[in-house]
Amino acid sequence: MKRLRVVPAWRHGQERLYVRLDDGRNIAWYDREAARVNLLSQDHREGVLDALGPFLTGPVAVGPPPVPTPAELARLALHPDDDLAPNRPGEALLVALDRDPAPPHRLRPDPRRRALQAEQTVGGELDRLDGAGWHTLHSLPLPGGDRVHHLAIGPGGLLAIHSVHARRQRVLVADPMITLGRHEPSALLRRVRADADRASYALTAEVRPVLALVDPTGIRVLAAPPDVRILTAADIPGLARLGGVLKPADVETLHALARDRGTWGRA
Template structure:
């Protein structure tokens, strides 16, 4: 069976959903997907209470990093920087204001909402810098998708996906989420797949195992409920991401800087 994804912004979520159901039977064209590495069993813990373990050293030699030019340095990215380039192709400020006054919806509304959500979460993450955390934004992937934020620090690496649903009631299960009781959306499954991807990429360039956890952050919502069995993805509202700040015991300061030096290379993600 062949599935064609026509709307690129949904690509990551659709692929995650297919992978959740098909497992190893899924391949992606034109580039075949890499064999999925076994995912370690999720520790038995409540969200917000991580296990602490020192990363193990790997036996194989890590790959060499490509040269880093200013134009390919992701440390220069601001929150939502990739969405800005897409949104600039949409209606002008005047047109948007007119549509808002007339209460007219647009296909661009979700892009502008996503941009605002990434900026708000990005501001919260930047506040963790004094605690030894480093953050990168808008990491483009070779499949056309992107990683909203990557947080690197003493508590490990967190792949962060933001969702802006103003005034909504959100429920999150093991793989799916529902917004205002609507159709299931593969938010949790997509976050897990993204963390697996990040772990594989960083693992190629590090001499130690890099602990990566998925995080799903909701912006502007009225209420948030999690399934009792949801332990594999950290689920937060935007102001709750500060809970990541005190986490420690996963990476040394030297390892934090090395992981950041790898992650800031645009080409390591596009080659994956």
């Protein structure tokens, strides 16, 4: 019998336990809420139940998934190395800091840590939208070394969100320039738009650009961008009220497409 692994994951705020082969393929999952073990292959029934034995809490139904959707099947077919859904907010920065930490004698704080704090703050707020029908993916890699900080997919459409650390700084917006405190202005809004455009190309769907500022002392707008939504991290829960763009089935389909690393190779 092939060795099976049990891997926990979260979906719509509920924990699921996936059973995988050594090559990373999912062959079953246990839905505690529904008290059901869903089998993709009856050939592995006994092995799956043995592997899940320590985790089962009472009687469960066992059988094939109840009318699996194309999005569900596409997700289950992903190899773990190609599934971007487990990425944490700031995943790329976490990896970079682990591989190349700043010298302990550095006089100034490593700017990567401020950027990481911003992505973690914004990402945490976005993840809380899950119960409102949204999915969020973090740190999506783009060819050339760029990345989309966060991609939110929900009833209000697709949003490519770029996080910026602005703690205790006044922010001046003069499209396409953004000025943080006493720093030199930068054409940050061009980057935000470019990320959304590349995401739109990869997903063949409209993705709207969003700039999320973390803890600014104030925002002054001289020339408002007509197409970029500018928010603070505290505004993000309000996205749950957006709707009328995507149906639940479309949200699931786009999420399945976006979580596949191969999707972003053509961006």
